[in-house]
Amino acid sequence: MDKVITAILIGAGNRGMDVYGNYALKYPDKLKFVAVAEPIQFRKEKFAHLHKIPLNRTFNSWEKILAEEKFADVAFVCTQDQLHIEPTLKALDKGYNVLLEKPMAHTLEGCIKIIKKVEETNRILGISHVLRYTKFFSTVKDVILKGKLGNVINISHRENVSWYHMAHSFVRGNWRNVELSSPMILQKCCHDLDLLYWMVGVKSKKISSFGGLKHFTLSNAPKDSPNFCVEGCSIEKTCLYYAPRIYIDIIPIIQILEKSNIRGLKILANLRKKHVRLLTTLSKLIKLLQRLRYWREWPVEPLYSGLPEEISEDYTDEAKMEILKTSPYGRCVYKCDNDVVDHQVVNIEFENSVTANLTMHGFSEREGRTLRIDGTKATLIGKFFDSGQKITLFDHFSGTKEVIFSEKLTIEGSAHGGGDVALIDAFLDILHKSKTQPLTNASETLESHLMAFAANESRLQAKVVDMENFRRLVEN
Ligand SMILES: NC(=O)c1ccc[n+]([C@@H]2O[C@H](COP(=O)([O-])OP(=O)(O)OC[C@H]3O[C@@H](n4cnc5c(N)ncnc54)[C@H](O)[C@@H]3O)[C@@H](O)[C@H]2O)c1
Numbered sequence: 001m002d003k004v005i006t007a008i009l010i011g012a013g014n015r016g017m018d019v020y021g022n023y024a025l026k027y028p029d030k031l032k033f034v035a036v037a038e039p040i041q042f043r044k045e046k047f048a049h050l051h052k053i054p055l056n057r058t059f060n061s062w063e064k065i066l067a068e069e070k071f072a073d074v075a076f077v078c079t080q081d082q083l084h085i086e087p088t089l090k091a092l093d094k095g096y097n098v099l100l101e102k103p104m105a106h107t108l109e110g111c112i113k114i115i116k117k118v119e120e121t122n123r124i125l126g127i128s129h130v131l132r133y134t135k136f137f138s139t140v141k142d143v144i145l146k147g148k149l150g151n152v153i154n155i156s157h158r159e160n161v162s163w164y165h166m167a168h169s170f171v172r173g174n175w176r177n178v179e180l181s182s183p184m185i186l187q188k189c190c191h192d193l194d195l196l197y198w199m200v201g202v203k204s205k206k207i208s209s210f211g212g213l214k215h216f217t218l219s220n221a222p223k224d225s226p227n228f229c230v231e232g233c234s235i236e237k238t239c240l241y242y243a244p245r246i247y248i249d250i251i252p253i254i255q256i257l258e259k260s261n262i263r264g265l266k267i268l269a270n271l272r273k274k275h276v277r278l279l280t281t282l283s284k285l286i287k288l289l290q291r292l293r294y295w296r297e298w299p300v301e302p303l304y305s306g307l308p309e310e311i312s313e314d315y316t317d318e319a320k321m322e323i324l325k326t327s328p329y330g331r332c333v334y335k336c337d338n339d340v341v342d343h344q345v346v347n348i349e350f351e352n353s354v355t356a357n358l359t360m361h362g363f364s365e366r367e368g369r370t371l372r373i374d375g376t377k378a379t380l381i382g383k384f385f386d387s388g389q390k391i392t393l394f395d396h397f398s399g400t401k402e403v404i405f406s407e408k409l410t411i412e413g414s415a416h417g418g419g420d421v422a423l424i425d426a427f428l429d430i431l432h433k434s435k436t437q438p439l440t441n442a443s444e445t446l447e448s449h450l451m452a453f454a455a456n457e458s459r460l461q462a463k464v465v466d467m468e469n470f471r472r473l474v475e476n
Pocket residue numbers: 010011012013014015016037038039040043060061062063078079080081083101102103128129130174187416
C-alpha cells in the first residue's frame with residue numbers, strides 16, 4: 001500500500017476546508033493534513049480540530065507557515081485569486097510539491113513566475129482545473145481522440161452561470177471586482193478555455209471578444225431602494241435577488257433539488273419551500289432534516305466568514321436576518337461595488353483552423369455548461385448541469401442518436417461532476433508514482449490563461465488579438 005501523503009493547507013475556506021479537507025477526512029489512508037495557515041480564527045480552529053492538528057502547527061498566515069522548515073509532502077494553496085503567486089513561489093522554494101487553486105495567477109507575469117519556479121525547483125505542481133478530470137469531459141475528450149466525430153470543425157460552448165451564483169459570487173461576493181480579484185473571463189472561464197484548448201488539442205491563433213456589465217448597475221436600482229435588502233425595500237416581494245430569499249429561504253438550493261431527476265430530492269425541495277413549519281417540527285425528530293431546515297453550506301457559509309464565535313454557529317432564520325443587515329451578501333445587487341462583466345462572448349480560431357465560441361453569462365435558470373461539437377462524421381451535444389449530466393452523439397451517416405453518458409444529481413451534490421475527488425486522486429497518484437507533472441500542470445495551464453487575458457484585452461480595446469504576437473509579448 002502507498003504511504004499516506006502529508007499536506008499543509010494554506011487557506012481553510014470553501015475549497016480548502018470543504019473540498020481538500022473533506023477528502024482527507026474521507027480517505028485518511030491517502031491524505032493527511034498536518035498543518036494549517038488561516039487568518040480567520042474560527043476556520044483555523046475548526047480545520048485543526050477536524051484534522052487533529054496540534055496547536056503549534058496552526059498559523060495565521062501563509063508567510064508564517066512557510067517561514068518554518070518543510071514538514072509535509074505537499075502544500076495546498078487555496079487562498080483567494082490575488083494571493084496565489086507569492087505563497088506558491090515560497091512553497092516551491094521550500095521544497096513542497098503544490099496543488100494550486102485556479103486561476104494559476106491573476107496576472108500573466110505571475111503565471112510565468114510560477115512556471116519558471118516549477119522548472120527551477122523541479123517540484124510537482126498541479127492546478128485545480130477539475131473539469132478535465134470529470135467523467136463527463138474525459139468522455140468528450142475520448143470521443144474526439146477515437147475519431148468518432150471525424151474531424152472536429154466547430155465547438156460551441158456555454159458557461160451558464162445561474163442567476164443566484166452570479167449575484168452571490170460576482171455581484172455581492174468575493175469575485176465582484178477586478179481590482180480585488182480577477183476578470184470574470186479568467187476567474188470563471190479559465191476552466192472553459194482550458195477545456196476548449198484541451199478538446200481541440202492545439203493552441204489558439206486569433207481571439208476576439210465582446211461583453212460587459214449590463215444588468216447589475218446603479219441605473220437599474222429601484223427608485224428609493226435602500227442599500228441593504230432588509231432595510232425595507234419596496235420590491236422585496238418580487239425581487240429575484242432579495243437577500244433573505246437566497247440565504248434564508250434558500251431558493252437556489254430548492255431550485256437545484258427541484259430540477260433533479262431524483263424523486264426524493266424533489267420531495268425535499270417541496271417540503272422546504274412550501275411546508276417550512278412542518279419541516280421545522282420534523283427536523284426536531286429526524287436529525288438529518290436539520291441540514292435542510294437550517295442550511296449552512298453554500299451559499300450561506302460565506303456569510304458567516306469572520307463573524308464572532310457566538311454567532312458563528314447560529315443558523316436560525318433570525319440570526320441570518322440579523323447578519324444580512326450588514327453583510328456584503330445583504331446588499332442590494334444594484335448598489336454594490338461590482339465591476340466584473342455579467343455576460344461575455346469569446347470567438348477563437350485555433351492553429352488547426354477549428355473555430356470555437358464561448359458564451360458566459362450570469363442569467364441561467366440553472367448552473368452548468370452546455371456544449372455542441374460538430375465534426376465531419378457526427379455531432380456531440382453535452383449538458384453538464386448541477387442537476388444532472390448527459391452526452392448524446394448524433395451520427396450523420398446512419399442518422400441515429402446514442403446517449404453515451406448520463407448521470408443524476410446525488411444527495412451529496414455534484415462537487416464539480418466528480419472532478420474534485422478525481423483531481424486529488426490523480427495528483428496523489430503522481431506524487432506516489434513519478435516525477436512527471438500532472439495533466440493540469442503549470443505550462444499546460446498557461447494557454448487557457450493567455451486566452452482569458454487576450455479575450456479581456458479584445459473586449460476592452462475592441463480588437464482581434466493575434467495570439468502569436470500576444471505570446472511573444474508575454475515571453476519578453
Ligand atoms: N477549482 C475550482 O473549480 C474552484 C472553485 C471555487 C473556487 N476556486 C478558487 O479557489 C480559491 C479559494 O476560493 P474559496 O472559495 O475557497 O475562497 P475562500 O475565501 O472561502 O477561502 C480563502 C481562504 O484563504 C484565507 N486567507 C486569506 N489570507 C490568507 C493568508 N495570508 N494566509 C492564509 N490564508 C489566507 C481566507 O481567510 C479564506 O478562509 C480562489 O482562488 C477561487 O477562485 C476554485
